[in-house]
Amino acid sequence: MTNLSSAGTFTFPGTSLQVNRMGYGAMQLAGSDGEKRVWGPPRDVDQALAVLREAVASGINHIDTSDFYGPHITNQLIRRALHPYPDKLVIVSKVGARRGADGSWIPARTPKDIVTGVEDNLRNLGLEAIDIVNLRVGGMAAPIPGSIAEPLSALIDLKNRGLVRNIGLSTVSPEQLTEAQTMTEIVCIQNFYNLAHRDDDAFIDTLAAQAIAYVPYFPLGGFSPLQSSTLNEVAASLGATPMQVALAWLLQRSPNILLIPGTSSLSHLRENIASVSLQLTPEVLEKLNSIEQVAAPSH
DSSP states (O other), rough: OOGGGOOOOOOOOTTTOOOEEEEOGGGGSSSOOOOOOOBBSOOOHHHHHHHHHHHHHHHOOOEOOTTTTTHHHHHHHHHHHSSSOEEEEOEEEEESSSEEETTEEEEOSSHHHHHHHHHHHHHTOOOEEEEEEEEEEEEESSOOOOOOOHHHHHHHHHHTSSSSEEEEEEEEHHHHHHHTTTOOOOEEEOOBBTTOOOTTHHHHHHHTTTEEEEBBBBBSSSSSOOOHHHHHHHHHHHHHHHHHHHHHHHHHHHHTBOOBOOSOOOOHHHHHGGGGGGOOOOHHHHHHTTTOOOOOOOO
């Protein structure tokens, strides 16, 4: 079994929450319609439960989720598979969106929306408080300029009430982080980033200097995986998959990067975990760093 701590651990600033850098993103557990809308129950509920249980049994102690995955479905699966939760399991959720009846993604950032979002997460996860809640304030893959004070104030109020222990931000700019830090401590940033989408390079370095976690989503380009001959060639030369190489690159990019690759497949989960053992030489890193940026995904 792969020793996940070999890739290092991370302690969220101002907390006692320590996680292995390889985590698990639960988004892909929901949905079986083939359009990957993260909508409705999984095609195979038993396998979804097995993936969650094996992830934790393998040493993953950081699970990323949201009640708008499904909606509600993913959190209900997590509760069914893992509750009562292990003492050192860190569950991170997010608010700031809701789902339309057609599966659409709708911004939900009024104070009432934030309260409802946290309450939904608590109920479906079976928790009295959530370790970390990320406030999603941007679009799918990029921040939207402007103040985030109103929704953040509502989340801070929930923290003061003891329903949220720590606060993070998702799809935000450095300027929005600066604004947020005048209001409360921010323990993590979750933005779109991978070896072909590197707009946040400087941001990651700034966060590392502050010991704030950076959690990239879509590590291989999203629902339409990055097609790169360079990546494929490197993967083949290492006897690895492109996803394993992409994850290993992220682990070596900066020590404050935490990974949350998602899958509903046991075999893919095992492949993702195995990437922790993959070491990339300077020559390999140079090849990977040459990959040109490609267009960001959209819903």
